[in-house]
Amino acid sequence: MRELVYGVLDKNRKALSLYEIEQQFDNVDRSTIFRTLKTFQDNLLIHSVDDGSGAVKYALCDDDCTCSLDDLHYHFLCTKCGQTHCLKNIPIPAVDLPEGFNFENANFVIKGTCPNCQG
Amino acid sequence: MRELVYGVLDKNRKALSLYEIEQQFDNVDRSTIFRTLKTFQDNLLIHSVDDGSGAVKYALCDDDCTCSLDDLHYHFLCTKCGQTHCLKNIPIPAVDLPEGFNFENANFVIKGTCPNCQG
DNA sequence: AATTACGTGCAACAGTATTGCAAAGTTATC
DNA sequence: GATAACTTTGCAATACTGTTGCACGTAATT
Ligand SMILES: [Mn+2]
Ligand SMILES: [Mn+2]
Ligand SMILES: [Zn+2]
Ligand SMILES: [Zn+2]
Numbered sequence: 460m461r462e463l464v465y466g467v468l469d470k471n472r473k474a475l476s477l478y479e480i481e482q483q484f485d486n487v488d489r490s491t492i493f494r495t496l497k498t499f500q501d502n503l504l505i506h507s508v509d510d511g512s513g514a515v516k517y518a519l520c521d522d523d524c525t526c527s528l529d530d531l532h533y534h535f536l537c538t539k540c541g542q543t544h545c546l547k548n549i550p551i552p553a554v555d556l557p558e559g560f561n562f563e564n565a566n567f568v569i570k571g572t573c574p575n576c577q578g
Numbered sequence: 579m580r581e582l583v584y585g586v587l588d589k590n591r592k593a594l595s596l597y598e599i600e601q602q603f604d605n606v607d608r609s610t611i612f613r614t615l616k617t618f619q620d621n622l623l624i625h626s627v628d629d630g631s632g633a634v635k636y637a638l639c640d641d642d643c644t645c646s647l648d649d650l651h652y653h654f655l656c657t658k659c660g661q662t663h664c665l666k667n668i669p670i671p672a673v674d675l676p677e678g679f680n681f682e683n684a685n686f687v688i689k690g691t692c693p694n695c696q697g
Numbered sequence: 698a699a700t701t702a703c704g705t706g707c708a709a710c711a712g713t714a715t716t717g718c719a720a721a722g723t724t725a726t727c
Numbered sequence: 728g729a730t731a732a733c734t735t736t737g738c739a740a741t742a743c744t745g746t747t748g749c750a751c752g753t754a755a756t757t
Contacts, residue, residue, distance in 0.1 A: 460704075460705080476744090477744080477745080478743095478744080486706095487705090487706090488705070488706045488707070489706095489744095489745090490705080490706070490707085490708095490745095490746080490747080491704075491705055491706070493745075493746075494704085494705090494746095495704095509628065509630040511628040511685055513714090513743075513744075514743085514744065514745090515744085515745085533673065535675070535679055538682060538683075546675070546676065546679075548676070549673065549674060549675070549676075552671045554652065554668065554688060555668060556654070556665070556668070556688070556690075557665065557667070557668075557693075558693070559692065559693025559696060560654055560665075560688075560690060560691070560692060560693065561690040561691040561692075561696065562688060562690045563657060563689050563690035563691070564657075564688075564689040564690065565686070565687065565688045565689060566630055566685075566686075566687045566689070567684070567685075567686045567687075568684065568685045568686075569673060569675070569679075569681060569683075569684045570682050570683040570684060570685070571675075571679060571680040571681045571682035571683065572679070572680040572682070573678065573679060573680075574676075574677070574678025574679065577678060577680065579735080579736080595713090596713080596714080597712095597713085605737095606736090606737090607736070607737045607738070608713095608714090608737095609714095609715080609716080609736080609737070609738080610735075610736055610737070612714075612715075613715095613735085613736085614735095632712070632713070632745095633712085633713065633714090634713085634714085698757100699756100699757085700755100700756080700757075701754100701755080701756070701757090702753105702754085702755075702756090703752105703753085703754075703755090704751105704752090704753080704754095705750105705751085705752085705753100706749105706750095706751090706752105707748105707749090707750090707751105708747105708748090708749090709746100709747085709748085709749105710745100710746080710747080710748100711744100711745085711746075711747095712743105712744090712745085712746100713742100713743090713744090713745105714741100714742080714743085714744105715740100715741080715742075715743100716739100716740085716741075716742095717738105717739090717740085717741100718737105718738090718739090718740105719736105719737095719738090720735105720736085720737085720738100721734100721735080721736075721737095722733105722734080722735070722736085723732100723733080723734070723735085724731105724732085724733075724734085725730100725731085725732075725733085726729100726730080726731075726732090727728105727729085727730080727731090
């Protein structure tokens with residue numbers, strides 16, 4: 460199962476929801492995939508994004524990813540096709556927080572239309 | 579009801595979830611508040627944030643807000659107290675998207691500890 | 698072989714968001 | 728003031744995602 464789920468993420472090269480992954484199999488239970496994803500996440504193979512679409516999505520990390528601040532990147536949710544892409548090549552600017560606020564983590568989601576969905 | 583819900587948002591000056599708003603009343607149904615918030619949102623009185631906490635939160639807009647790109651701002655979720663603040667005074671940097679991606683909207687959530695929760 | 702550990706499916710449950718419907722309340726019209 | 732039209736509210740039901748308990752089968756370990 461782990462190899463199969465990993466394969467799905469590897470093949471798609473974008474962030475997929477639990478449901479979307481489930482769709483790619485015929486007879487695998489949600490909970491099995493859920494637990495597989497959890498294992499992946501515990502071992503820093505994948506990261507998850509809450510893009511506001513209602514379902515958390517999962518995507519492969521880069522080889523050298525430690526899922527720490529250094530690996531922060533934007534995510535892009537297409538409002539037409541609903542696909543979510545990792546924008547790993549765009550630098551995340553430092554945010555100048557007001558006094559007293561302490562930066563730990565961030566979730567930056569950009570919405571718009573993706574290359575596949577341009578009129 | 580509208581005046582009361584507006585009052586709660588006005589008094590708290592931070593983003594509140596439906597449940598948190600519900601808590602501030604004795605005998606008001608969730609759905610009533612839900613529909614009130616929807617009305618507010620349709621009329622650009624409030625905006626909503628999905629900060630990844632599991633519940634969408636709502637906060638008052640500024641007087642001149644049109645909930646468009648110009649009114650985009652960061653939101654800060656405190657990982658200790660769970661409170662969500664609008665950081666309206668920090669500029670959102672322009673993002674240099676790859677070819678073919680079209681910026682429409684964004685949701686930038688920063689997580690960390692808020693001034694109330696510093697050790 | 699017996700024991701242990703692990704993976705899987707099923708079913709149940711939790712939390713949030715959302716809607717249909719009828720009752721209650723309000724406003725407009727005569 | 729009575730009636731009708733419209734709006735707001737509460738209740739209950741539902742949808743959807745995420746999560747967990749438990750039983751069972753399979754593989755590894757002794
Ligand atoms: Mn990503
Ligand atoms: Mn805000
Ligand atoms: Zn698209
Ligand atoms: Zn705090």
